[in-house]
Amino acid sequence: MSNGDPTYDESRIADRLDEQRAATEQRIAEMRAGFDGMVAASEGSNADDEHDPEGATIAFERSQLGALIDQAELQLREIAHAAQKISDGKYGVCESCGAQIAPARLDARPIARTCINCATKR
Ligand SMILES: [Zn+2]
Missing domain, CATH: 1.10.287 (Helix Hairpins)
Structure with missing residues (x-):
């Protein structure tokens, strides 16, 4: 690890x-x-x-x-x-803003398309 x-x-x-x-x-x-x-x-x-x-x-x-x-x-x-x-x-790249999606978010939700910022904006 x-x-x-x-x-x-x-x-x-x-x-x-x-x-x-x-x-x-x-x-x-x-x-x-x-x-x-x-x-x-x-x-x-x-x-x-x-x-x-x-x-x-x-x-x-x-x-x-x-x-x-x-x-x-x-x-x-x-x-x-x-x-x-x-x-x-x-x-791992946010489809909305192009930022790197936090690994913890990907770990919790491997199919996430957007970073947490973009996800909570909607
Ligand atoms: Zn984003």
Whole structure:
């Protein structure tokens, strides 16, 4: 371990991105399976969503799950973006102001696109 070294280990970050990507892909696959199951269940019951309280609940749960899948897919794109920046040699540079992103921030949030100053400005 390098003492007080203000840089970070890009290969370690890349490994973590790979792990996150695998975990996120797995989660999306699981959620998709659950989503399809829900759709099949609601179609199978031939429920009238407007008048059947259970049908309305299923519709709500389905939309919640759909939102979670969207979120996970966005996360996946951010991970791919960060991985691309590593291969381009641009990783750790704020996309907004061009400053070096603090290593502690990258450590906590490897997919961060901007420095903490720009992130809190929005
Ligand atoms: Zn910035």
